[in-house]
Amino acid sequence: MPTIVVDVMPKAELLDPQGKAVSGALDRLGVDGFSGVRIGKRFELTVDGDVDDAVLAEAKRIADEILSNSVIEDVVGIEVVE
Template identity: 75%
Template sequence: MPTIVVEVMPKAELLDPQGKAVAASLARLGKTQFTGVRIGKRFEVTVDGPVDDATLAEIRELAVDMFSNSVIEDVVEITVDGVSADEDLR
């Protein structure tokens, strides 16, 4: 069964308090080569049957309407079994 992965990240211009907290923890651990962390969400959707254009259209709609909050987040990538389904989602 194919798996569709949708990755969602906070918009670049917004603060990411979780990422900032992780970055500060890394610095306290002496991991100073890492200067920034951003934390997002990953959705894995298993499909019963082949992934066709209609399935991809439906997952794109779900990604924008349900998986992400378009005010503060961007859908950055949709892949099907590791292969990009979209070149430009933004």
């Protein structure tokens, strides 16, 4: 069955405490080469049947209204896989 992947990230202007914690852990563990980490969410929606324009529009609507909080998060990607 096809899957729609929705990626949600904290807005760029907001502090991301989880990401900061991981970034600090990488420094402490001696991992070089990465100057920052931000952590968001990846939703995999299993679709009943085929993906058409209506299903994609519905996925976009729930991504904006239900899966993300537009005050603090941005939907950065919606794509169909499989």
